[in-house]
Amino acid sequence: MPRKLNIGILGCGFMAKIHANAYKKIGYVFSASLVEPELRMVYSRNESAVKRTAERFNFQKWTTNWKDIINDDIDIFDNTGSNDTHYEPTLLALKAGKHVIVEKPLAVNLQEAREMYDASQEAQKNGIKSMVAFNYRFIPALRLVKRIINEGRLGKIYQFRSNFLQDKMADPTVPFSWRLDKEKAGSFALGDLNSHAIDILRFLLQAEVDSVMGYQKTFNTKRPDQNGKQLSVDVDETSLLWLEMENGVLATLESSKVSTGYKAMWRIEIHGSEGGIYFDLTRANELQFYSKADPLYLQGMKVINVTEPEAHELFEDWLPRGHGIGWEYYHLYMLEHFLRSIVMGTDIGPQGATFYDGLKCQQVIEAAIMSFEKGTWIKIKDILE
Ligand SMILES: NC(=O)c1ccc[n+]([C@@H]2O[C@H](COP(=O)([O-])OP(=O)(O)OC[C@H]3O[C@@H](n4cnc5c(N)ncnc54)[C@H](O)[C@@H]3O)[C@@H](O)[C@H]2O)c1
Incomplete structure:
Protein backbone atom coordinates (compact mmCIF):
# COMPACT_ATOMS: atom_id res chain seq x y z
CA MET A 1 0.00 0.00 0.00
CA PRO A 2 1.42 3.45 -0.91
CA ARG A 3 1.98 5.71 2.09
CA LYS A 4 -0.18 8.82 2.29
CA LEU A 5 1.82 12.05 2.70
CA ASN A 6 0.05 15.32 3.40
CA ILE A 7 1.48 18.27 1.49
CA GLY A 8 1.33 21.94 2.50
CA ILE A 9 2.46 24.49 -0.08
CA LEU A 10 3.54 28.04 0.73
CA GLY A 11 2.91 30.22 -2.31
CA CYS A 12 0.42 30.44 -5.10
CA GLY A 13 2.53 31.45 -8.05
CA PHE A 14 4.31 29.73 -10.92
CA MET A 15 6.19 27.19 -8.82
CA ALA A 16 3.24 26.35 -6.54
CA LYS A 17 1.28 25.45 -9.68
CA ILE A 18 4.09 23.29 -11.09
CA HIS A 19 4.65 21.47 -7.77
CA ALA A 20 0.91 20.89 -7.17
CA ASN A 21 0.58 19.46 -10.68
CA ALA A 22 3.53 17.13 -10.04
CA TYR A 23 2.14 15.83 -6.74
CA LYS A 24 -1.12 14.99 -8.48
CA LYS A 25 0.66 12.97 -11.17
CA ILE A 26 3.23 11.05 -9.12
CA GLY A 27 0.86 8.24 -8.19
CA TYR A 28 0.12 7.23 -11.77
CA VAL A 29 3.21 8.30 -13.75
CA PHE A 30 5.30 6.12 -11.43
CA SER A 31 3.34 2.88 -11.43
CA ALA A 32 5.43 1.47 -8.58
CA SER A 33 5.10 4.64 -6.52
CA LEU A 34 5.30 4.07 -2.78
CA VAL A 35 3.54 7.33 -1.97
CA GLU A 36 0.17 8.90 -2.36
CA PRO A 37 0.63 12.67 -2.03
CA GLU A 38 -2.43 14.48 -0.64
CA LEU A 39 -2.76 18.21 -1.35
CA ARG A 40 -3.70 19.29 2.16
CA MET A 41 -3.25 23.06 2.43
CA VAL A 42 -2.07 26.01 0.35
CA TYR A 43 -1.08 29.51 1.45
CA SER A 44 -1.05 32.96 -0.10
CA ARG A 45 -1.36 36.45 1.38
CA ASN A 46 -3.97 37.09 -1.24
CA GLU A 47 -7.31 35.48 -0.33
CA SER A 48 -8.86 35.39 -3.79
CA ALA A 49 -5.64 33.97 -5.29
CA VAL A 50 -5.35 31.24 -2.68
CA LYS A 51 -9.03 30.30 -3.03
CA ARG A 52 -8.59 30.01 -6.80
CA THR A 53 -5.50 27.84 -6.41
CA ALA A 54 -7.16 25.61 -3.80
CA GLU A 55 -10.12 25.01 -6.12
CA ARG A 56 -8.02 24.52 -9.24
CA PHE A 57 -5.83 21.80 -7.69
CA ASN A 58 -8.33 20.47 -5.20
CA PHE A 59 -6.46 21.30 -1.99
CA GLN A 60 -8.41 20.30 1.12
CA LYS A 61 -7.80 23.68 2.80
CA TRP A 62 -6.38 27.13 2.14
CA THR A 63 -5.03 29.83 4.45
CA THR A 64 -3.69 33.40 4.44
CA ASN A 65 -1.41 32.63 7.42
CA TRP A 66 1.52 30.37 6.48
CA LYS A 67 1.93 29.25 10.11
CA ASP A 68 -1.39 27.40 9.75
CA ILE A 69 0.29 25.00 7.35
CA ILE A 70 3.03 24.14 9.82
CA ASN A 71 0.49 23.70 12.63
CA ASP A 72 -1.67 21.43 10.48
CA ASP A 73 -1.37 17.69 10.01
CA ILE A 74 1.14 17.91 7.15
CA ASP A 75 4.15 15.69 6.47
CA ILE A 76 5.78 17.94 3.88
CA PHE A 77 6.25 21.69 3.86
CA ASP A 78 6.83 22.79 0.27
CA ASN A 79 8.14 26.35 0.15
CA THR A 80 7.51 27.92 -3.26
CA GLY A 81 7.34 31.50 -2.02
CA SER A 82 9.45 34.47 -3.09
CA ASN A 83 13.09 34.17 -1.97
CA ASP A 84 12.59 36.27 1.16
CA THR A 85 9.91 33.84 2.40
CA HIS A 86 12.27 30.84 2.32
CA TYR A 87 14.16 31.49 5.57
CA GLU A 88 11.73 31.89 8.49
CA PRO A 89 9.00 29.43 7.41
CA THR A 90 11.62 26.80 6.50
CA LEU A 91 13.30 27.07 9.92
CA LEU A 92 9.96 26.81 11.71
CA ALA A 93 8.81 23.86 9.62
CA LEU A 94 12.04 21.94 10.26
CA LYS A 95 11.75 22.67 13.96
CA ALA A 96 8.19 21.34 13.90
CA GLY A 97 9.45 18.07 12.43
CA LYS A 98 8.15 18.54 8.87
CA HIS A 99 10.09 17.37 5.82
CA VAL A 100 10.93 20.46 3.77
CA ILE A 101 11.51 21.18 0.12
CA VAL A 102 12.36 24.78 -0.68
CA GLU A 103 12.69 26.46 -4.04
CA LYS A 104 16.02 27.79 -5.21
CA PRO A 105 18.01 29.83 -4.40
CA LEU A 106 17.97 28.51 -0.83
CA ALA A 107 17.99 31.99 0.68
CA VAL A 108 18.41 35.69 0.08
CA ASN A 109 21.96 35.69 1.46
CA LEU A 110 24.69 33.42 2.80
CA GLN A 111 23.96 34.04 6.47
CA GLU A 112 20.36 32.82 6.05
CA ALA A 113 21.52 29.85 4.01
CA ARG A 114 24.01 28.88 6.71
CA GLU A 115 21.29 28.90 9.40
CA MET A 116 18.95 26.90 7.17
CA TYR A 117 21.66 24.34 6.54
CA ASP A 118 22.38 24.06 10.29
CA ALA A 119 18.65 23.58 10.96
CA SER A 120 18.46 20.85 8.32
CA GLN A 121 21.39 19.05 9.96
CA GLU A 122 19.66 19.21 13.33
CA ALA A 123 16.37 17.96 11.86
CA GLN A 124 18.13 15.14 10.03
CA LYS A 125 19.04 13.63 13.42
CA ASN A 126 15.30 12.92 13.78
CA GLY A 127 14.95 11.51 10.26
CA ILE A 128 13.64 14.76 8.77
CA LYS A 129 14.55 15.25 5.10
CA SER A 130 15.24 18.54 3.39
CA MET A 131 15.88 19.35 -0.24
CA VAL A 132 16.43 22.37 -2.50
CA ALA A 133 14.36 22.38 -5.69
CA PHE A 134 17.19 22.37 -8.22
CA ASN A 135 14.97 20.60 -10.73
CA GLY A 326 8.49 18.49 -21.25
CA TRP A 327 9.72 21.02 -18.68
CA GLU A 328 7.16 20.17 -15.95
CA TYR A 329 8.52 16.62 -15.79
CA TYR A 330 11.83 17.70 -14.25
CA HIS A 331 9.86 18.93 -11.22
CA LEU A 332 7.74 15.79 -11.20
CA TYR A 333 10.82 13.61 -11.18
CA MET A 334 12.49 15.78 -8.52
CA LEU A 335 9.47 15.62 -6.21
CA GLU A 336 9.11 11.87 -6.71
CA HIS A 337 12.74 11.51 -5.62
CA PHE A 338 12.03 13.65 -2.53
CA LEU A 339 8.96 11.65 -1.51
CA ARG A 340 10.68 8.33 -2.18
CA SER A 341 13.63 9.41 0.00
CA ILE A 342 11.20 10.15 2.83
CA VAL A 343 9.35 6.85 2.58
CA MET A 344 12.44 4.69 1.99
CA GLY A 345 14.70 6.63 4.39
CA THR A 346 17.26 7.05 1.57
CA ASP A 347 19.54 10.03 0.97
CA ILE A 348 18.46 13.13 -0.96
CA GLY A 349 21.96 13.48 -2.41
CA PRO A 350 23.89 13.01 -4.55
CA GLN A 351 21.07 13.00 -7.15
CA GLY A 352 18.91 15.60 -5.40
CA ALA A 353 20.19 18.90 -4.03
CA THR A 354 20.61 18.93 -0.26
CA PHE A 355 20.66 22.07 1.89
CA TYR A 356 24.46 21.70 1.77
CA ASP A 357 24.27 22.06 -2.01
CA GLY A 358 22.01 25.07 -1.52
CA LEU A 359 24.55 26.56 0.89
CA LYS A 360 27.49 25.95 -1.48
N1 LIG B 1 13.17 25.59 -9.96
C1 LIG B 1 12.71 26.37 -10.93
O1 LIG B 1 12.73 26.00 -12.09
C2 LIG B 1 12.12 27.70 -10.59
C3 LIG B 1 11.46 28.46 -11.58
C4 LIG B 1 10.87 29.67 -11.20
C5 LIG B 1 10.96 30.11 -9.90
N2 LIG B 1 11.65 29.38 -8.98
C6 LIG B 1 11.76 29.81 -7.57
O2 LIG B 1 10.49 29.61 -6.96
C7 LIG B 1 10.20 30.64 -6.02
C8 LIG B 1 8.88 31.30 -6.42
O3 LIG B 1 8.98 31.76 -7.73
P1 LIG B 1 7.66 31.89 -8.65
O4 LIG B 1 8.15 31.97 -10.05
O5 LIG B 1 6.67 30.88 -8.28
O6 LIG B 1 7.19 33.34 -8.19
P2 LIG B 1 5.72 33.95 -8.23
O7 LIG B 1 5.91 35.43 -8.16
O8 LIG B 1 4.96 33.38 -9.37
O9 LIG B 1 5.08 33.41 -6.87
C9 LIG B 1 5.62 33.79 -5.63
C10 LIG B 1 4.63 33.53 -4.53
O10 LIG B 1 5.16 34.09 -3.32
C11 LIG B 1 4.18 34.94 -2.74
N3 LIG B 1 4.85 36.04 -2.01
C12 LIG B 1 5.59 37.03 -2.54
N4 LIG B 1 6.03 37.85 -1.56
C13 LIG B 1 5.55 37.34 -0.39
C14 LIG B 1 5.63 37.74 0.98
N5 LIG B 1 6.33 38.80 1.35
N6 LIG B 1 5.00 36.97 1.90
C15 LIG B 1 4.31 35.89 1.53
N7 LIG B 1 4.19 35.45 0.27
C16 LIG B 1 4.80 36.19 -0.69
C17 LIG B 1 3.34 35.45 -3.89
O11 LIG B 1 2.08 35.89 -3.46
C18 LIG B 1 3.27 34.20 -4.75
O12 LIG B 1 2.27 33.34 -4.27
C19 LIG B 1 11.40 31.58 -6.05
O13 LIG B 1 12.26 31.23 -5.02
C20 LIG B 1 12.05 31.31 -7.41
O14 LIG B 1 13.43 31.55 -7.41
C21 LIG B 1 12.19 28.17 -9.30
Missing part, protein backbone atom coordinates in the same frame (compact mmCIF):
# COMPACT_ATOMS: atom_id res chain seq x y z
CA TYR A 136 17.46 20.58 -13.60
CA ARG A 137 19.39 17.79 -11.89
CA PHE A 138 16.46 15.64 -13.06
CA ILE A 139 16.68 16.33 -16.79
CA PRO A 140 17.40 12.98 -18.48
CA ALA A 141 19.91 14.62 -20.86
CA LEU A 142 21.91 16.08 -17.96
CA ARG A 143 21.82 12.74 -16.15
CA LEU A 144 23.33 11.27 -19.28
CA VAL A 145 26.00 13.98 -19.30
CA LYS A 146 26.91 12.98 -15.74
CA ARG A 147 27.20 9.37 -16.82
CA ILE A 148 29.34 10.25 -19.85
CA ILE A 149 31.67 12.26 -17.59
CA ASN A 150 31.82 9.49 -14.96
CA GLU A 151 32.68 6.95 -17.65
CA GLY A 152 35.65 9.13 -18.59
CA ARG A 153 34.39 9.74 -22.13
CA LEU A 154 35.27 13.44 -21.99
CA GLY A 155 38.75 12.70 -20.61
CA LYS A 156 40.30 15.51 -18.61
CA ILE A 157 37.77 18.32 -18.50
CA TYR A 158 39.06 21.75 -19.46
CA GLN A 159 36.09 24.08 -19.79
CA PHE A 160 32.43 24.36 -18.77
CA ARG A 161 30.32 27.05 -20.42
CA SER A 162 26.76 28.01 -19.55
CA ASN A 163 24.54 30.66 -21.14
CA PHE A 164 21.13 30.92 -19.49
CA LEU A 165 19.30 33.58 -21.45
CA GLN A 166 15.81 35.06 -21.27
CA ASP A 167 14.38 38.23 -22.80
CA LYS A 168 11.28 39.20 -20.83
CA MET A 169 13.00 42.15 -19.13
CA ALA A 170 14.38 43.55 -22.40
CA ASP A 171 11.07 45.43 -22.47
CA PRO A 172 11.56 48.42 -20.12
CA THR A 173 7.80 48.63 -19.46
CA VAL A 174 7.64 45.20 -17.76
CA PRO A 175 6.51 46.16 -14.25
CA PHE A 176 8.43 46.00 -11.00
CA SER A 177 8.05 42.80 -8.94
CA TRP A 178 9.65 41.14 -5.89
CA ARG A 179 12.36 39.74 -8.17
CA LEU A 180 13.71 43.27 -8.77
CA ASP A 181 14.02 44.12 -5.07
CA LYS A 182 17.35 43.07 -3.55
CA GLU A 183 15.87 42.68 -0.09
CA LYS A 184 13.27 40.20 -1.36
CA ALA A 185 15.26 38.43 -4.07
CA GLY A 186 18.94 38.79 -3.12
CA SER A 187 19.85 39.08 -6.82
CA PHE A 188 18.12 38.57 -10.18
CA ALA A 189 19.93 37.09 -13.21
CA LEU A 190 22.54 35.74 -10.77
CA GLY A 191 20.29 34.13 -8.13
CA ASP A 192 17.44 33.21 -10.45
CA LEU A 193 19.34 31.75 -13.43
CA ASN A 194 23.05 31.45 -12.65
CA SER A 195 22.14 29.64 -9.40
CA HIS A 196 20.96 26.76 -11.63
CA ALA A 197 24.22 26.90 -13.59
CA ILE A 198 26.32 26.87 -10.40
CA ASP A 199 24.39 23.89 -9.08
CA ILE A 200 24.61 21.92 -12.34
CA LEU A 201 28.32 22.70 -12.62
CA ARG A 202 28.95 21.26 -9.12
CA PHE A 203 26.57 18.35 -9.79
CA LEU A 204 28.06 17.28 -13.12
CA LEU A 205 31.71 17.83 -12.30
CA GLN A 206 31.47 16.70 -8.67
CA ALA A 207 33.92 19.46 -7.85
CA GLU A 208 33.83 22.64 -5.81
CA VAL A 209 34.48 26.20 -6.90
CA ASP A 210 37.85 27.62 -5.85
CA SER A 211 37.53 31.26 -6.90
CA VAL A 212 35.13 33.64 -8.61
CA MET A 213 35.33 36.75 -10.75
CA GLY A 214 31.96 38.35 -11.35
CA TYR A 215 30.52 41.25 -13.32
CA GLN A 216 26.93 42.39 -13.57
CA LYS A 217 24.85 45.10 -15.16
CA THR A 218 21.38 46.58 -14.88
CA PHE A 219 20.21 48.33 -18.02
CA ASN A 220 16.75 49.35 -16.81
CA THR A 221 17.33 50.95 -13.42
CA LYS A 222 13.70 52.05 -13.02
CA ARG A 223 10.50 50.07 -13.61
CA PRO A 224 6.87 51.09 -13.18
CA ASP A 225 4.80 49.45 -10.44
CA GLN A 226 1.18 48.40 -11.10
CA ASN A 227 0.09 52.06 -10.68
CA GLY A 228 2.73 53.44 -13.03
CA LYS A 229 4.96 54.80 -10.24
CA GLN A 230 8.67 54.42 -11.16
CA LEU A 231 10.60 52.25 -8.69
CA SER A 232 14.38 51.71 -8.50
CA VAL A 233 15.78 48.33 -9.53
CA ASP A 234 18.75 47.36 -7.32
CA VAL A 235 19.49 43.89 -8.74
CA ASP A 236 21.33 42.62 -11.82
CA GLU A 237 19.73 42.04 -15.23
CA THR A 238 22.84 40.27 -16.50
CA SER A 239 25.44 38.30 -14.57
CA LEU A 240 28.80 37.18 -15.95
CA LEU A 241 30.94 34.79 -13.91
CA TRP A 242 34.37 33.27 -14.36
CA LEU A 243 34.98 30.38 -12.02
CA GLU A 244 38.18 28.46 -11.36
CA MET A 245 37.24 25.04 -10.01
CA GLU A 246 39.31 23.22 -7.40
CA ASN A 247 40.03 20.53 -10.02
CA GLY A 248 41.38 23.14 -12.46
CA VAL A 249 38.32 23.36 -14.75
CA LEU A 250 37.57 26.86 -16.00
CA ALA A 251 33.86 27.69 -16.02
CA THR A 252 32.20 30.69 -17.63
CA LEU A 253 28.58 31.29 -16.66
CA GLU A 254 26.46 33.97 -18.30
CA SER A 255 22.88 34.65 -17.35
CA SER A 256 20.70 37.38 -18.70
CA LYS A 257 17.13 38.62 -18.51
CA VAL A 258 17.53 40.99 -21.50
CA SER A 259 18.75 38.61 -24.24
CA THR A 260 16.30 39.63 -26.92
CA GLY A 261 15.14 36.65 -28.97
CA TYR A 262 15.68 34.03 -26.29
CA LYS A 263 12.59 33.15 -24.23
CA ALA A 264 14.26 30.60 -21.96
CA MET A 265 17.39 29.28 -23.60
CA TRP A 266 19.99 27.42 -21.58
CA ARG A 267 23.03 26.18 -23.39
CA ILE A 268 25.68 24.15 -21.61
CA GLU A 269 28.95 23.15 -23.28
CA ILE A 270 31.67 21.02 -21.75
CA HIS A 271 35.03 20.40 -23.38
CA GLY A 272 37.50 17.70 -22.35
CA SER A 273 40.64 16.11 -23.75
CA GLU A 274 38.64 13.20 -25.24
CA GLY A 275 35.27 14.69 -26.11
CA GLY A 276 32.74 17.49 -25.92
CA ILE A 277 29.10 17.96 -24.94
CA TYR A 278 26.43 20.41 -26.04
CA PHE A 279 23.06 20.68 -24.25
CA ASP A 280 20.23 23.08 -25.08
CA LEU A 281 17.20 23.36 -22.77
CA THR A 282 14.95 24.17 -25.73
CA ARG A 283 15.86 20.75 -27.20
CA ALA A 284 16.13 18.91 -23.89
CA ASN A 285 15.21 15.46 -25.19
CA GLU A 286 18.49 15.31 -27.01
CA LEU A 287 22.15 15.84 -26.35
CA GLN A 288 25.08 16.46 -28.64
CA PHE A 289 28.21 14.45 -27.95
CA TYR A 290 31.58 14.53 -29.70
CA SER A 291 34.03 11.71 -29.09
CA LYS A 292 37.65 11.57 -30.15
CA ALA A 293 37.30 7.78 -29.92
CA ASP A 294 35.43 7.87 -33.25
CA PRO A 295 37.59 7.48 -36.36
CA LEU A 296 38.73 10.89 -37.57
CA TYR A 297 36.51 10.85 -40.66
CA LEU A 298 33.40 10.26 -38.48
CA GLN A 299 34.19 12.79 -35.76
CA GLY A 300 31.69 15.56 -35.06
CA MET A 301 28.97 16.54 -32.60
CA LYS A 302 26.37 13.75 -32.83
CA VAL A 303 22.79 14.02 -31.67
CA ILE A 304 21.76 11.45 -29.06
CA ASN A 305 18.10 10.96 -28.32
CA VAL A 306 17.94 10.73 -24.50
CA THR A 307 14.64 8.88 -24.27
CA GLU A 308 16.11 5.40 -23.94
CA PRO A 309 15.14 3.63 -20.69
CA GLU A 310 18.85 3.03 -20.21
CA ALA A 311 19.38 6.79 -20.03
CA HIS A 312 16.63 7.49 -17.50
CA GLU A 313 14.27 5.51 -15.28
CA LEU A 314 11.35 7.72 -16.32
CA PHE A 315 11.20 6.01 -19.68
CA GLU A 316 10.84 2.55 -18.19
CA ASP A 317 7.08 2.48 -17.80
CA TRP A 318 5.59 5.88 -18.66
CA LEU A 319 6.63 6.74 -22.21
CA PRO A 320 7.94 4.47 -24.96
CA ARG A 321 11.38 5.32 -26.37
CA GLY A 322 11.53 8.31 -28.66
CA HIS A 323 8.65 10.12 -26.97
CA GLY A 324 10.03 13.24 -25.32
CA ILE A 325 9.09 14.81 -22.01
CA CYS A 361 25.56 27.61 -4.31
CA GLN A 362 24.75 30.59 -2.08
CA GLN A 363 28.43 30.88 -1.22
CA VAL A 364 29.32 31.27 -4.90
CA ILE A 365 26.51 33.82 -5.34
CA GLU A 366 27.88 35.80 -2.38
CA ALA A 367 31.42 35.61 -3.80
CA ALA A 368 30.15 36.81 -7.20
CA ILE A 369 28.48 39.86 -5.64
CA MET A 370 31.60 40.57 -3.59
CA SER A 371 33.78 40.25 -6.68
CA PHE A 372 31.58 42.65 -8.62
CA GLU A 373 31.71 45.20 -5.80
CA LYS A 374 35.50 44.93 -5.32
CA GLY A 375 36.50 44.30 -8.92
CA THR A 376 38.76 41.40 -7.92
CA TRP A 377 38.83 37.59 -7.84
CA ILE A 378 37.33 36.18 -4.62
CA LYS A 379 38.59 32.92 -3.11
CA ILE A 380 35.71 30.83 -1.83
CA LYS A 381 37.71 29.72 1.21
CA ASP A 382 37.98 33.37 2.28
CA ILE A 383 34.25 33.84 2.77
CA LEU A 384 31.99 32.47 5.46
CA GLU A 385 30.45 29.11 4.60
